[in-house]
Amino acid sequence: MRAFSYLPHPSRVVFGAGALQHLGREIEALGARRALVLSTPGQAAQAERVAALLGERAAGVFARAVMHVPIESAQEARREAQRLGADCAVAIGGGSTTGLGKAIALESGLPILAIPTTYAGSEVTPIYGITEGGVKKTGRDAKVLPRTVIYDPELTLSLPVPLSVASGLNALAHAAEGLYAHDGNPITELMAQEGLRAMAAALPGLVADARDLAARGDALYGAWLCGIVLGQVSMGLHHKLCHTLGGSFNLPHAEVHAVVLPHALAYNAAAAPEAMARIAAALGEPEAAQAPQAVQRLAARLGAPLSLRAIGMPEGGLDRAADLAVQAAYPNPRPLERAALRALLQRAFDGAAPRG
Numbered sequence: 001m002r003a004f005s006y007l008p009h010p011s012r013v014v015f016g017a018g019a020l021q022h023l024g025r026e027i028e029a030l031g032a033r034r035a036l037v038l039s040t041p042g043q044a045a046q047a048e049r050v051a052a053l054l055g056e057r058a059a060g061v062f063a064r065a066v067m068h069v070p071i072e073s074a075q076e077a078r079r080e081a082q083r084l085g086a087d088c089a090v091a092i093g094g095g096s097t098t099g100l101g102k103a104i105a106l107e108s109g110l111p112i113l114a115i116p117t118t119y120a121g122s123e124v125t126p127i128y129g130i131t132e133g134g135v136k137k138t139g140r141d142a143k144v145l146p147r148t149v150i151y152d153p154e155l156t157l158s159l160p161v162p163l164s165v166a167s168g169l170n171a172l173a174h175a176a177e178g179l180y181a182h183d184g185n186p187i188t189e190l191m192a193q194e195g196l197r198a199m200a201a202a203l204p205g206l207v208a209d210a211r212d213l214a215a216r217g218d219a220l221y222g223a224w225l226c227g228i229v230l231g232q233v234s235m236g237l238h239h240k241l242c243h244t245l246g247g248s249f250n251l252p253h254a255e256v257h258a259v260v261l262p263h264a265l266a267y268n269a270a271a272a273p274e275a276m277a278r279i280a281a282a283l284g285e286p287e288a289a290q291a292p293q294a295v296q297r298l299a300a301r302l303g304a305p306l307s308l309r310a311i312g313m314p315e316g317g318l319d320r321a322a323d324l325a326v327q328a329a330y331p332n333p334r335p336l337e338r339a340a341l342r343a344l345l346q347r348a349f350d351g352a353a354p355r356g
């Protein structure tokens with residue numbers, strides 16, 4: 001057994017269909033008296049339901065979360081939390097809403113109770129992201145890690161199937177890159193492999209029936225494991241490319257992950273054969289070298305977008321994206337070569353088969 005260190009992030013997790021009923025108990029355990037409930041405009045009704053469950057402990061609802069947390073939205077939410085004298089943020093929604101809670105916590109130290117309704121995984125990471133002047137900056141800070149997470153698969157029944165699929169592939173990406181992370185360890189690898197397996201097994205079920213609660217539960221369980229991996233170890237080329245594409249070209253977060261993952265894995269395949277073997281095994285693919293193809297086949301079978309063209313990437317931006325991808329140093333099993341990355345981006349743009 002190799003030597004390693006592992007420091008679990010301290011969050012309390014309450015999991016199960018109907019788990020939202022425990023909200024009052026969990027808020028009390030946090031010692032919160034005035035919780036500001038956060039959501040996107042589209043989930044305002046869910047936020048109002050949460051506020052009603054909180055009763056006197058609800059300070060108000062701020063239903064204006066926006067993807068990638070623009071600084072203006074963060075500042076508005078921070079002011080609202082202060083104005084209402086909030087002592088806690090309850091975030092119900094996907095990564096955008098959790099991200100808004102994190103932006104508040106980063107400045108004020110307010111505890112967050114997260115109720116995730118997508119598979120993004122932000123609820124179990126100390127990672128925050130804020131977009132200013134068209135540039136998204138991310139960082140890690142223990143202050144932003146939600147103290148409590150309530151996973152209730154019933155709340156994901158309304159997540160549209162295309163978004164469920166893309167978000168599931170976003171989760172797979174955390175686990176896949178976690179398997180070749182330079183700072184990985186046997187525990188994160190176990191979680192990554194089980195997260196991949198659970199998510200890959202659940203997605204076809206919820207595509208067949210969006211209201212299949214068992215499949216929704218398995219997907220949320222997989223998302224949790226994949227999110228822990230994201231929060232524990234360093235991500236590589238794939239996440240870097242997705243942040244560049246999402247932040248600089250305003251592409252939808254989960255869909256970018258869905259398109260790019262097979263291509264980023266193919267780029268790294270020869271440099272990370274053990275990770276490929278684990279990814280392939282988790283997806284039921286007998287040949288380790290076929291892991292990137294297996295991911296793309298799964299995405300195609302689930303009806304996910306397969307090309308950057310289909311999700312709004314301008315072809316004229318591919319050169320700039322390749323330049324940005326090699327600008328900052330970040331850990332990756334294969335060194336970053338601009339020409340090879342430009343070719344990768346072209347294949348992703350065209351929806352071609354992944355190639356190393």
Ligand SMILES: NC(=O)C1=CN([C@@H]2O[C@H](COP(=O)(O)OP(=O)(O)OC[C@H]3O[C@@H](n4cnc5c(N)ncnc54)[C@H](O)[C@@H]3O)[C@@H](O)[C@H]2O)C=CC1
Nearest residue numbers: 040042068094095096117118120122125127156158159253
């Ligand atoms: N800090 C971190 O660790 C992480 C941060 N993120 C960030 O999170 C953002 C993306 O989060 P996502 O979850 O992909 O999307 P999202 O939070 O933007 O949600 C996408 C859309 O789906 C709606 N939605 C969510 N759950 C729903 C449900 N159950 N029923 C109906 N509609 C629902 C939302 O209201 C929104 O309109 C990005 O900004 C990304 O960078 C993503 C992963 C990890």
Ligand SMILES: O=C(O)/C=C\C(=O)CC(=O)O
Nearest residue numbers: 127128129138170239242
């Ligand atoms: O950009 C952020 O807010 C932080 C991390 C992620 O989005 C992780 C991901 O790319 O899914």
